[in-house]
Amino acid sequence: xxxxxxxxxxxxxxxxxxxxxxxxxxxxxxxxxxxxxxxxxxxxxxxxxxxxxxxxxxxxxxxxxxxxxxxxxxxxxxxxxxxxxxxxxxxxxxxxxxxxxxxxxxxxxxxxxxxxxxxxxxxxxxxxxxxxxxxxxxxxxxxxxxxxxxxxxxxxxxxxxxxxxxxxxxxxxxxxxxxxxxxxxxxxxxxxxxxxxxxxxxxxxxxxxxxxxxxxxxxxxxxxxxxxxxxxxxxxxxxxxxxxxxxxxxxxxxxxxxxxxxxxxxxxxxxxxxxxxxxxxxxxxxxxxxxxxxxxxxxxxxxxxxxxxxxxxxxxxxxxxxxxxxxxxxxxxxxxxxxxxxxxxxxxxxxxxxxxxxxxxxxxxxxxxxxxxxxxxxxxxxxxxxxxxxxxxxxxxxxxxxxxxxxxxxxxxxxxxxxxxxxxxxxxxxxxxxxxxxxxxxxxxxxxxxxxxxxxxxxxxxxxxxxxxxxxxxxxxxxxxxxxxxxxxxxxxxxxxxxxxxxxxxxxxxxxxxxxxxxxxxxxxxxxxxxxxxxxxxxxxxxxxxxxxxxxxxxxxxxxxxxxxxxxxxxxxxxxxxxxxxxxxxxxxxxxxxx
Amino acid sequence: xxxxxxxxxxxxxxxxxxxxxxxxxxxxxxxxxxxxxxxxxxxxxxxxxxxxxxxxxxxxxxxxxxxxxxxxxxxx
Ligand SMILES: Nc1nc2c(ncn2[C@@H]2O[C@H](COP(=O)(O)OP(=O)(O)OP(=O)(O)O)[C@@H](O)[C@H]2O)c(=O)[nH]1
Numbered sequence: 031x032x033x034x035x036x037x038x039x040x041x042x043x044x045x046x047x048x049x050x051x052x053x054x055x056x057x058x059x060x061x062x063x064x065x066x067x068x069x070x071x072x073x074x075x076x077x078x079x080x081x082x083x084x085x086x087x088x089x090x091x092x093x094x095x096x097x098x099x100x101x102x103x104x105x106x107x108x109x110x111x112x113x114x115x116x117x118x119x120x121x122x123x124x125x126x127x128x129x130x131x132x133x134x135x136x137x138x139x140x141x142x143x144x145x146x147x148x149x150x151x152x153x154x155x156x157x158x159x160x161x162x163x164x165x166x167x168x169x170x171x172x173x174x175x176x177x178x179x180x181x182x183x184x185x186x187x188x189x190x191x192x193x194x195x196x197x198x199x200x201x202x203x204x205x206x207x208x209x210x211x212x213x214x215x216x217x218x219x220x221x222x223x224x225x226x227x228x229x230x231x232x233x234x235x236x237x238x239x240x241x242x243x244x245x246x247x248x249x250x251x252x253x254x255x256x257x258x259x260x261x262x263x264x265x266x267x268x269x270x271x272x273x274x275x276x277x278x279x280x281x282x283x284x285x286x287x288x289x290x291x292x293x294x295x296x297x298x299x300x301x302x303x304x305x306x307x308x309x310x311x312x313x314x315x316x317x318x319x320x321x322x323x324x325x326x327x328x329x330x331x332x333x334x335x336x337x338x339x340x341x342x343x344x345x346x347x348x349x350x351x352x353x354x355x356x357x358x359x360x361x362x363x364x365x366x367x368x369x370x371x372x373x374x375x376x377x378x379x380x381x382x383x384x385x386x387x388x389x390x391x392x393x394x395x396x397x398x399x400x401x402x403x404x405x406x407x408x409x410x411x412x413x414x415x416x417x418x419x420x421x422x423x424x425x426x427x428x429x430x431x432x433x434x435x436x437x438x439x440x441x442x443x444x445x446x447x448x449x450x451x452x453x454x455x456x457x458x459x460x461x462x463x464x465x466x467x468x469x470x471x472x473x474x475x476x477x478x479x480x481x482x483x484x485x486x487x488x489x490x491x492x493x494x495x496x497x498x499x500x501x502x503x504x505x506x507x508x509x510x511x512x513x514x515x516x517x518x519x520x521x522x523x524x525x526x527x528x529x530x531x532x533x534x535x536x537x538x539x540x541x542x543x544x545x546x547x548x549x550x551x552x553x554x555x556x557x558x559x560x561x562x563x564x565x566x567x568x569x570x571x572x573x574x575x576x577x578x579x580x581x582x583x584x585x586x587x588x589x590x591x592x593x594x595x596x597x598x599x600x601x602x603x604x605x606x607x608x609x610x611x612x613x614x615x616x617x618x619x620x621x622x623x624x625x
Numbered sequence: 626x627x628x629x630x631x632x633x634x635x636x637x638x639x640x641x642x643x644x645x646x647x648x649x650x651x652x653x654x655x656x657x658x659x660x661x662x663x664x665x666x667x668x669x670x671x672x673x674x675x676x677x678x679x680x681x682x683x684x685x686x687x688x689x690x691x692x693x694x695x696x697x698x699x700x701x
Binding site: 039089090092120121123124127128152154211215224237241243334337338339341342343345350351443444445446447448 | 667
């Protein structure tokens with residue numbers, strides 16, 4: 031099979047082009063270095079099956095970052111028929127340097143000048159014919175996002191694939207970089223024409239407000255708050271709708287169908303499997319909405335601005351602006367955020383960042399909090415409670431950084447590109463939301479189902495006992511752990527839910543439903559009578575801070591390649607969670623219950 | 626003069642890039658090359674990074690790294 035390798039500098043639109051070419055949904059983000067894994071897909075081109083590989087962005091073929099090594103390794107080990115180099119047409123003055131370096135490899139190559147829509151708007155002219163001649167490779171202009179020039183780009187790829195032999199690259203024979211630099215000057219001078227003064231474009235004007243020395247940060251936090259507010263207000267009615275549908279299904283189909291089954295089977299299917307998964311499914315609207323909005327924020331380029339705004343603060347914590355951005359990404363899901371730290375080269379910086387990301391209040395934990403705050407707090411105070419948990423999430427992260435910055439030291443420079451502001455197309459947004467929803471349901475189907483069924487078993491075995499009572503396995507476990515959880519106001523039943531939150535936070539609410547042996551709707555009522563607000567908040571603090579989930583732990587281990595670090599990343603949050611809950615619970619009980 | 630000292634809104638030409646090999650390579654790739662004109666667009670407060678414009682690329686550069694880039698103001 032023939033193979034095309036897509037490569038280019040970060041944030042040039044490789045993934046966007048890859049998606050268009052292969053019809054897949056690679057994660058696209060307006061953030062250099064999003065593509066941290068190798069993505070490959072097969073497409074039919076000119077009668078042949080062709081494998082297209084999307085390589086991580088790289089600045090320099092001779093560089094030392096992990097991404098750059100990945101690319102070099104790939105090209106040395108894997109024969110390719112054609113290199114498709116993607117470059118941003120508005121930044122050829124520097125991006126052609128990489129093209130010249132790649133040419134030295136002697137592999138067949140095509141240059142795709144992307145983002146032609148943006149470069150036209152800036153008034154930049156590229157003399158494609160001259161460029162083709164000077165580089166002696168085919169050059170095509172296109173817009174991977176909007177589709178202009180795409181058919182031709184595809185044709186050119188097809189044509190240049192014919193009669194090629196797959197070869198690996200040999201990296202020994204580098205021409206001196208100085209010589210390349212001289213060529214670059216020449217090449218740019220003759221083929222790229224940039225207007226003397228760039229027009230005062232939208233990006234500059236927006237930056238003036240959004241990067242304002244005084245208002246920049248407040249605006250950023252306002253924007254973030256609005257995103258969460260929007261998810262919350264739009265999501266709740268949708269959530270009710272899903273619950274209503276699930277209820278119809280249970281009463282109309284599931285219960286009649288199981289009428290003949292034995293009581294244990296009924297209990298297993300309706301209280302274990304159905305209640306658990308049903309609860310999880312009802313959170314689907316929130317997940318989709320979250321990623322729709324987060325997708326816009328990510329794609330807009332605003333996150334890089336956030337890095338600029340907070341770097342002064344983050345550098346005092348031994349981190350940098352990028353760590354903050356990854357932390358924010360973690361509010362969607364910790365797992366991709368942890369993988370995103372691969373752009374950092376200093377190991378200390380990377381580990382410190384990975385240590386703080388799990389404190390980000392991810393969407394799975396958000397479910398637990400949305401549920402409990404709605405159940406226990408008034409509609410008026412619920413958003414504030416939620417907001418305070420977000421603040422707590424930052425506090426735990428920053429405290430951790432402060433405590434560990436001397437052990438995980440970074441001396442890495444911060445050099446970051448600020449891309450122009452962009453807005454995703456409707457298609458990009460919808461695909462992203464759908465993609466995330468699919469991933470979530472896949473998890474709900476396997477991982478979470480398993481967790482919930484396990485909870486059902488622990489709370490129902492031995493079957494002669496009253497479910498979730500002291501005689502069951504779970505009751506025994508809870509009694510064993512009681513000395514630890516009583517001082518923080520978490521009773522036996524709730525501590526069982528915590529145990530299973532260790533598997534995945536998605537399980538917690540489902541587990542509560544199973545433990546109390548009710549459906550979602552009734553659960554809220556029961557919880558409201560069982561828990562005081564102090565106990566509920568203490569429980570939420572613990573859920574916020576302690577070990578995120580099994581997947582996060584797996585990724586922490588995979589990325590750090592150290593069991594010691596992984597152990598630290600589990601034990602430290604657990605201790606901190608207990609301490610914070612303890613201080614809160616004891617303090618609040620003293621203050622509010624005494625008088 | 627270094628890039629760190631360049632007042633926002635003014636332009637100057639890069640005449641020397643110091644620092645270790647890896648850092649220089651990264652700076653080169655981002656367009657911080659000898660003979661190119663740079664401008665500082667704004668500085669973040671409290672000793673935060675600079676927003677630097679070079680050609681059509683905007684960069685965030687910390688002050689410590691900005692100090693590694695020596696500039697000459699174009700004479701007339
Ligand atoms: N205006 C415009 N924007 C584009 C075009 N192609 C991609 N983009 C945007 O550029 C940004 C980066 O696109 P990606 O596809 O993530 O870039 P990448 O090269 O894969 O980035 P890394 O994974 O970081 O290496 C996204 O915001 C895209 O929507 C284009 O042709 N025109």
